[in-house]
Amino acid sequence: MTRLQVIAVCIFAASCQGLGDSPFEAKCRDLGEDRIEKLRRDSPDEFVRLRTNAFYSKALGACVFTEVPEKGGSAVEYNILDLSHSFLRDTSLLLHCDKDGADSVLVDGVRKFGGHTTTVPYREWLDDGFGGAPRTLKTPERPYTAKDCERVFRKWTDFLQ
Numbered sequence: 001m002t003r004l005q006v007i008a009v010c011i012f013a014a015s016c017q018g019l020g021d022s023p024f025e026a027k028c029r030d031l032g033e034d035r036i037e038k039l040r041r042d043s044p045d046e047f048v049r050l051r052t053n054a055f056y057s058k059a060l061g062a063c064v065f066t067e068v069p070e071k072g073g074s075a076v077e078y079n080i081l082d083l084s085h086s087f088l089r090d091t092s093l094l095l096h097c098d099k100d101g102a103d104s105v106l107v108d109g110v111r112k113f114g115g116h117t118t119t120v121p122y123r124e125w126l127d128d129g130f131g132g133a134p135r136t137l138k139t140p141e142r143p144y145t146a147k148d149c150e151r152v153f154r155k156w157t158d159f160l161q
Contacts, residue, residue: 022056024056024063025055025056027056027063027084028054028055028056028063028064028083028084029054031054031063031065031083031084032052032053032054032055032063032065032083033054034083035052035065035081035083036052039052039067049069049070049073049075050067050068050069050070051068051070052065052066052067052068053065053066054066054083057160057161059160059161060082060086060087060107060160061086062082062083062084062085062086063082063083063084063086064080064081064082064083064160065080065081066078066079066080066081066153066157067079067080067081068150068153069146076097076098076099076145076146076149077097077149078095078096078097078098078149078150078152079093079095079096079097080093080094080095080153080156080157080160081093081094082094085115087110087115088105088110088115088117089114089115089116089117090115090116090117090118091117093105094156095152095156097129097135097144097148097149097152097153098135098149099144099145100135100139100140100143100144101128101135101138101139101140102128102129102134102135102144102148102149102152103122103126103134103135103136104126104127104128104129104134104152104156105125106124106125106126106127107159109124109125109126110125113125122134122136122137128140128152129151129152129155129156130155
């Protein structure tokens with residue numbers, strides 16, 4: 001069967017996943033679509049200002065969803081979530097960055113607690129993405145800009161790929 005024939009079959013088959021996608025990627029895409037629908041429903045104004053992406057991260061063994069502001073907007077809010085709760089069992093935010101700083105999960109810290117962090121002090125499983133205190137414990141001396149959040153976001157996406 002040629003690639004074109006496979007594509008034609010996929011168009012008509014309701015359960016066909018994308019060409020070359022693993023079952024994990026297909027499941028992550030489904031979870032991402034659910035998240036997008038929730039954003040559309042609960043925060044329609046915010047949704048139109050976001051670029052989103054869902055994918056499987058082998059580094060974490062989890063479905064990851066990213067939310068970044070569209071270029072040219074004034075919003076400073078970057079998020080990375082574990083949609084499958086495969087890594088973070090009782091919460092979902094791997095990264096939250098806004099003008100008040102960044103909360104960035106310490107991967108080894110989360111693994112140490114088996115993904116259960118709600119009863120663990122923040123300093124044991126969060127930082128600002130670069131070894132400093134997370135925003136939940138200390139806001140930075142000056143408000144974070146989009147460039148500051150992009151820096152920690154890029155560090156995360158490089159790790160997750």
